[in-house]
Amino acid sequence: MYKTRDNLIFGFHGCDETLCDKLVSGQITALNYSENSYDWLGKGMYFWENDSERALEWAENLKKCSQNKNQKIIKPAVLGAVICLGNCLDFLEQENLKKLKNHYNQVKDDFAKNGIELPQNTGGKDLYRRELDCLLINSLVAKQREECPEEAYDSVRGVFFEGSELYPTSGFREKDHIQISIINPNCIKAFFKLRKEDKKYKLV
Structure with missing residues (x-):
């Protein structure tokens, strides 16, 4: 009874200013799904949670250094989104980490039986x-949708440790x-669209 996320969070997506303007104005209503074979959380629309600075940096x-023609950026911008995660496959939770591990073992066995390398x-x-994480998450999401469509996943969430350590042994x-x-x-x-903070006022 604690799993469905009904609260709202802020997500931030780094993109070209033109795309940002079109989404905010309603000219288009949704981001394209990222469907690369190496996406960290599988197929979906990607956001940094509560980190507009990281989105702009990206x-x-x-x-x-554009990754492909669909991601060409002329003027970097940050698109903000108000998001409700719904039924979230959240890898900050033990239950879902165990579920992914068990799914890996099943997929590994299935691939081995068919002589396919993971x-x-x-x-x-x-x-x-x-590519391994992406395959496993996509197949786990699809399996959930097929076996229990009323509890299909709405979103996926994960924490990632990236870059150099902040200081020795950090x-x-x-x-x-x-x-x-x-x-x-x-x-x-x-x-x-992000607005600038008015320094004359404080939130308490």
Whole structure:
């Protein structure tokens, strides 16, 4: 009874200013799903949770080094979203971590029986290309939808440790973040553009 997320959170997506303007104005109503074979949380619309600075940094890096033609950025911007995660496959919860581990063992056995090699996560210490994770999450989401459609996952959430350590022996790294992938577009309640804080006033 504690699993459905009815509260609202802020998510931030780094993109080109043109796309941001179109979504906020309603010219288009949804982001495209990311469907790369190496996506960290599987297929979905991606946001940084409560971290607009990280979203802008990502957009600025993408401007310098575009990953593909669909992600070309001329003027980096940050799209804000008000999100309700709904039935979330949250990998900050023990139950879901165990579920993913069990699913891995099942998929591994199925692949072995068919003589197919599982993909691997690659890309240095940060494992930027998460083909194994992506395959497992996508198949777990699909399995849930098929076996229990009334409890299909609306979103996926995970914490990621990325970048260099903040200081020697630190448990924190420079780009640590929580990322969310939205599967059900109805989770997104509104899009907005970031506004500058009025320093004359304080929130208490």
